[in-house]
Amino acid sequence: MEPPSQLNPAGREIPAEPRETGPDAAPTKQREEPGGKPGTSPQLEKLPPQQANMDRAERAPSASGQVSHSEEYKMLREEILQHMRGLTQAQTWAVVGGGAVYAWLMTHRELLTGPWRYAWFIPPVIGLACSIISLETDYRIRHVAAYLRRIEEAAFGKDSEVPGWEHYKTAHRSSDTFGNLLGAALWVVAIAGSFALSWFCMSLPTMTAAPK
Numbered sequence: 001m002e003p004p005s006q007l008n009p010a011g012r013e014i015p016a017e018p019r020e021t022g023p024d025a026a027p028t029k030q031r032e033e034p035g036g037k038p039g040t041s042p043q044l045e046k047l048p049p050q051q052a053n054m055d056r057a058e059r060a061p062s063a064s065g066q067v068s069h070s071e072e073y074k075m076l077r078e079e080i081l082q083h084m085r086g087l088t089q090a091q092t093w094a095v096v097g098g099g100a101v102y103a104w105l106m107t108h109r110e111l112l113t114g115p116w117r118y119a120w121f122i123p124p125v126i127g128l129a130c131s132i133i134s135l136e137t138d139y140r141i142r143h144v145a146a147y148l149r150r151i152e153e154a155a156f157g158k159d160s161e162v163p164g165w166e167h168y169k170t171a172h173r174s175s176d177t178f179g180n181l182l183g184a185a186l187w188v189v190a191i192a193g194s195f196a197l198s199w200f201c202m203s204l205p206t207m208t209a210a211p212k
Contacts, residue, residue: 073151076144083141087134094130098123098194105201113206120202124194131187138180145169 101123105112112119145166152164169176 090130090134094127097126117202120198127191
């Protein structure tokens, strides 16, 4: 099949050059990219070698459905962000849940007779449970971060000027250590104070319902 003819500005047809077909046809020349090398992006050539390697690994299709290190790194970073949101939710549950229970118990003290008086200890138990959840979530974050450091070592090297975020955090532990100690102290003070408040409220005289 012959290629279609083209029109010049004067409106006359220009016959298209015939293309050779068959076993004796000459192979077509591979189109070169603007960077000068076939199949090489000029943006990758301007990047540092380590970053260019990671970018190529990210753009290359994974063979046999396997996940590349770059994709795995992104998924694990997202998992860490989800765990951090879980830490915030646990703190919110401890404060809002405990406060709501205290408010209900204060307005229904006439119902807290006999063994029901121990309902005052529901708020500190909620706080204790949320602190255990926070501790377990923090352990998961540390576990994932340890694996991310191995991926960063494979991508950047141990002696790189930009070793990766997890390696940077490991080399600057002071802020994390202070935050962990402050968080642990706040949990201990909150739970101990809640137990003390519940004990005090349970020792108060029981209110009797007003006669109708």
